[in-house]
Amino acid sequence: MTTLLDRPVPVAPPLVRDRRRWAWALGALALVGWALAASGLFSGAVLNPGGVAQFGRFASAALRPELAPEFLAVVGESVLVTVAYAVLGGGLAVLLGAAGALAVARTTWGRRRAGRLVVRGVLAVPRGLHEAVWGLLLLNVLGLDPWVGVLAIALPYGAVTATVFAGILDEVPRGGFDALLAAGAGRGTATLYGLLPQATGSLLSYAFYRLECAVRSAVVLGLIGAGGLGYQLSLSFTSLRWEQVWTTVYALAVLCLAAEAAGRAVRRRAADPRAGAGRDPVLAGAVWAVLVLAGWAVWFLALSPATLVSARAREQLGHVLSAAWPPATDRDLLAAVLAAAVDTVLMSVLAIAFAAFGAVALAGLVARPRSAGPVRRIAGGAVRTALLLLRAVPPPVWALVLLFVLLPGVLPGALALGVYTLGVLGRLVGEAVEESDQRPREALRAAGAPPAAAWLYGTVPSLAGPVVALACYRWEVAIRDTVLVGLLGAGGIGVLLSASTASFDWPAVATVLAAIVLLGLAVDLLSERARAALR
Amino acid sequence: MTAGERVAVVGASGAGKSTLLGVLDGTVAPTAGTVEVHGSDPTTLRGRELRRLRARTGTVRQQLDLPGPLRVVHNVNAGRLGSWSAARAAWSLLRPQGAAEVLAALDRVGLADRLHERTDRLSGGQRQRVAVARLLLQRPELVLADEPASALDPALADVVLTLLGALAAEQGGALVAALHDPALALRHCDRVVGLEHGRVVMDAPAASLTVTSLEGFYGVTR
Amino acid sequence: MSALRAARSGGPAPSTSPLPPPFSRRALLAGTGLALAAALAGCGSSAAEDRAAPLRIGAIPDQDPEVLQRLHGTLAGSLAAGLDLEVEYRPVTDYAAAVSLFRTGDLDLVWFGGLTGVQARLQTPGAVPIAQRDIDEDFHSVFVVNTATGLAPSDDLGPLAGLRFTYGSETSTSGRLMPAWFLREAGIDPQGFPGGPGFSGSHDATLALVASGTYEAGVLNEQVWSARSEAGDVDPAVVAYTRTPAYHDYHWLLGPRAVERLGEDLPRRLTDWFTGLSPEDDAEVLELFGAQSFIPTEAANYAQIEQIGRDLGLIR
Known part of the structure; x- marks a missing residue:
């Protein structure tokens, strides 16, 4: 004990636990406990050892995927379809999200909370339904049109993106924005000059994250008939051709990996911008690449805006709505x-x-x-x-x-x-x-803390x-x-x-x-x- | 450097003060030359030996490196992780170990009443003092401090620097502090090293210097 | 207002403008408007009513869908050659989607199961059955059990009631509708199995799930059962328990829009083509469907299925 601390110790202040946090933690624990009990985990057998052989067939097929040239050709073409849907669906979602963000942001509504609540409620509808459900509904209105796949991704993703974009806009430091307002600028101008420049990095990061997710969603949509990898996967899955299933899974994994690598590169750049003026070649290149891909996808899927307003779509929409009302x-x-x-x-x-x-x-x-x-x-x-x-x-x-x-x-x-x-x-x-932030952990390591303890005190708390x-x-x-x-x-x-x-x-x-x-x-x-x- | 010596490092922003301290505590690898701390070169050691050596050097960094959501008591206890097992460290997060010593250390920096506060609820100056309290529990021989008093009022700055000097002296070690305030440097240090563009341009006993002569390092002309 | 300002705000640029911009916003807007108008005008005659549109065919994904859907060129090719029509195969992976697409007119001629065919016909006035396979007028389902249940083959469905039981797809005629009906006839609640019945999604999945023992019993299409048994693909842990009485199942259904488009005689031409397929000349197509030949059919053949579908709440 160092003599520096060798003095009468004052009375320790009482430990006050944050009641709210404890309540939430206990509530979460209780919910998980209830779910576990309801799953039958405590009350009886849940395992079926007899099925190990069937599971083994699925697992072992991972090592010998179907590699017949005809099948690979089918998969290759399906990859193109999936990419086209993902780019168009994800891209449209970002556009919808940008427009929706302004409608739902606290910044737009200021103190008028009721209006914001209404918009949020409206957005809950597209965002609450799964892409596959949207696909099924749109199919009943638009038929076998590529718009079904594109919109099935764009509508729910657009709503989620709007909420997240609004969150980003609302959480950007507001000093500049308030200063502009105080100087007599309108809300629009103040947003453009005071908020957007600071938010661009985060917005771009999230936009690319959405594109990554769109790849996986495009596959789920294939399950309901939008074509592409998911379609091939579901066909092979229906007949339990596990070798073929794994081939499509690997193709999908490669696609996801490519999307994630691109997304990560963009996020890194957005989080840590290069010094100096001028456009960042990586960010500009990524945005251009998406635009070019989207153009290609429109051509590849033969997407025509006319379908959306065709008489037949209106007629089918009427059919579905009149059949569904009243619930x-x-x-x-x-x-x-x-x-x-x-x-x-x-x-x-x-x-x-x-x-x-x-x-x-x-x-x-x-x-x-x-x-x-x-x-x-x-x-x-x-x-x-x-x-x-x-x-x-x-x-x-x-x-x-x-x-x-x-x-x-x-x-x-x-x-x-x-x-x-x-x-x-x-x-x-x-x-x-x-x-x-790695610095707290590195500081503890520099002070001689063992790796596990440094992780526990340096990284975990802020994570x-x-x-x-x-x-x-x-x-x-x-x-x-x-x-x-x-x-x-x-x-x-x-x-x-x-x-x-x-x-x-x-x-x-x-x-x-x-x-x-x-x-x-x-x-x-x-x-x-x-x-x-x-x- | 000799035992019990207190050295102030002065120089304009970007002169290399933080880098010098980083090289000394082993977080920055030297691009040329060798370092010797406590008689051995930290770049050649690994594992437990390196940890033991590192535990003998304590640093208060500019950015403090205190995780905000952690309570003050844990952040102070983090100074002792070098001598704790991982299990004890984990258990301490639930039941703080050695709370009396933590309290004593906090009392020395005037924060005894903040024991259970979340660290991110404290002001910049208070957090600076939490970092000093953490150092008190680490009990290093070589005390490195990068602007340890930048957010403190003059009276508290004196308290903190006196503490750091006493800590180093008690363990038979030395204090190296990067300081922006010439008066503070002269009051608390025996020796002043001046840096310019990463080079040592001055190394003199504090007694031979005046506040005015040091201001030149900060571009103040009179 | 300066000329530049006017141009920027999209208003008409005053004629005093010294240099007219090469691409004024106005020209751009006008161009876009024209393009949109053209697109909108085109949509009045959407693909569904286009006289030149090909005959769009499809099939529900039931048995070996991956074979059927990936070899669809065979069928589309011979149909096109036989009828001198343009034929296009449209892939679908979902029973309900196939029915909806038939209703919207995206599919003209679809290979439906018994129940989905009735659903599609009820939703699409004017649809007519074209042909069925020889085996479809005498179709059966097979109840299978895991050997661990120790049940010996029997015509008594009673012992199945206490087992974990799975159907195939929800709207499969052979994997759900007819077995549920025969269970009810035997006095067993078709929804009343312990823990509720499962819906494996396909005949092959039913086999695999019963083989694993997760479900102790299940029911599937006899044609799939025979094909898998002959190929030796059935796990020895699965044995047949009994088979259902006969019923009508799969058939080709033609939508009214194709008839409007391609001529009143289209149903007859199609029926003639299908029934004229012979094992000698058209082995490929027949093999794809696992049939010796196609035979004519009529809506009345599916009256029983419609009645049962209503009883079980699968047709509203």
Whole structure:
């Protein structure tokens, strides 16, 4: 003990715990506990060892994908279709998002909170429904038109992008903006000069992140007939041709990797702009590349704006709307919707808990270290590849193969979503680690702290906030994704949706869709509160 | 440098003060020449030996490196991680270990009442003092300080520099402080080293210098 | 207002302008407007009503869809040659999507299952059945069980009621509708299996899930069962329990818009072409459908399916 501290010690102030944070943490724990109990994990057998052979067939096919030239040619062409849909869908989403952001930003509304709330409620509709659901609805109006795939991505993504863009605009330091307002500038001018210049980097980063996601969504859309890789995957999947399934999964993984590498390059540049004036060649090149690709995609898919306003589209829209109005409100259906909604929440909670736990556990390995030995590099590469494959295999495929080794119930569906979400969340958390401030950890290392302790005191504290935010964001996505995995005895609102669409019971479809939107909105509000409490 | 010596490093912004301190604590690799700290070259050591050597050098950096969401008690305890096992470090996050010593250290910098506060709720000057308290618990022989008093009022600046000097003296080590305030440098240091464009242009005992003679380093002309 | 200012704000530039800009905003706007107007004018005669549009054919993704859909050139080619028509194959992966696209007129001639065919016909007034395969007028489903259940083949469906059970796709006639009907006839609630019935999504998935033991019993299309058994692809853990009585299943359905477009005699020409396919000359096409020949069919053949569909809530 140093004599410097050898003085009478004052009375320690009482430890005051933040009640709100504890309440949220306990609430989250209780929710996960309830979901685990409902999954039957504590109350009986959930494993089905007999299915290991079937699962093995799926897994071992990974080592011998179908490489016949004819099939590779089919896959090659499908890749082009998928890229075209992703670029157009993602690009249109960014445009819609930019327009929507101004409509939903706090900056626009100022103190008029009611107006902002209304716009947010309106945006909850496109954003609350899964791309595949949008695809199904649009198909009924537009028929077999490439617009179906493009809009099915652009509408929900546009709404999400609008919310995120608005968030970025609202959180930019407002000194310049306020100064311009005080100097008599209008809101528009003040935004243009006071806010946009500071926000450009973040906006660009997010726009490219959306393009990456659009690649995966374009595949899910293939499952409902928009063509491309997802279409080939779903055909092979229906007949359980696992070798072919893996070939398409690998093609998709390569596509995702390319999109992610491009996205990361753009984000790096946007976060750390080059010194000096003039345009950054990387950023300008990326924007031009997207524009050129979009032009090519319009030509490749033969997209024509005329379809959107054609008499036939109007007629079919009228048909669907008149069939769906008024929504079904019979007691049986409402009771079923309520029960299914509870199942959906439990399933999504399990999925997110699994994914978040896994992502945090793997985060240290996923992040690319600045300097490391060969073992660490190889391990990191292996984990990153595994995560890439987890998110390249669509949730419905996971649901079936997990059902081989698990008994029917909420668990296989939840785990299927969890595994897929782990692929996405693992990467996002890894990136958050890479982008987090390394200096506190390095300072502790410089003071002689062992690596684990330096990580615990230097990195973890400032990472908790972003990880919770990412998990909340994926939770909302998982709620929408449950419609993809509900069918196989897993339950949830997806079962009702698929039953009502299969029998063309449009009033019931309307009711179920409304329930899904409300559920998404509730989760969105809840996670917003949670994040505020943890800030 | 001799035991118990207190050295002030002065120079205009960008002259290389922070880099010199970084080389000394091993976070910046020298582009030329060799470093010798406590009798060994940190660039040749690895693992536990390097950690032991590093634990003997303590630094208060300009940007402080205190994770904001962590409570003050943990950030101060982080000074002792070099002598703790990882398990103890983890457990301490739930039940703070050695809270009495943390309290004593905080008391020396006048922050005893902030023990359980979140660090990002403190002002810049308060955080600077938390970093000093962390150093008190690390008990390094070589104390490096990069502008340790930049956000403090004159009275507190004196308290902090006196503490750092005493800390180094008690462990039989030395203090190297980069300072912007000539008066502070002359009051608390025995020797002043002047830097210009990364080169040493002056090395003299503090007694032989005046505030006016040091102001030249900061481009102040009278 | 200066000329420059006027040009910038999109207003008419005063004639005093010293140098007219090469591309004024006004010209650009006018050009865009013209292009839009042209596009809008074109949409009055959308593809669906275009006389020159080809015959668009499709198929529900039921049995070996990847083979059918990737070899569609065979069918489209011979149909085009046989009828001297332009034929285009449009891929679909979803039962409900196929029905909707038939309704919207994006698909003219579709290979439907029994139930989806009825759904499509009810939603598309004027649609007519064209042909079915020889095996479709005497179609069966097979109930299969995992050997671990210890059940010996029997005509009594009763023991299935206590097992974990999976159907195929929700609107599959052979994998859902007819088996559910025969279960109900035998006094078993078709939705009442322990934990609720599963919907595997396809006949092959049903086989795999019953083989794994996740579901102890399931039901699938007899044609798939026979094909997989002959090829030796069926896991020994799966055995046939019983097969259902016969019913009508798959058929080609023609939409009214194609008839308007391509002539009143189109249904007859199509029926003649299909029924005229012979194992000697058209082996490729017949093999694709796993049939010896196609035979005529009529809407009345599916009255039972419609009734059952209504009873089970699959047709509204």
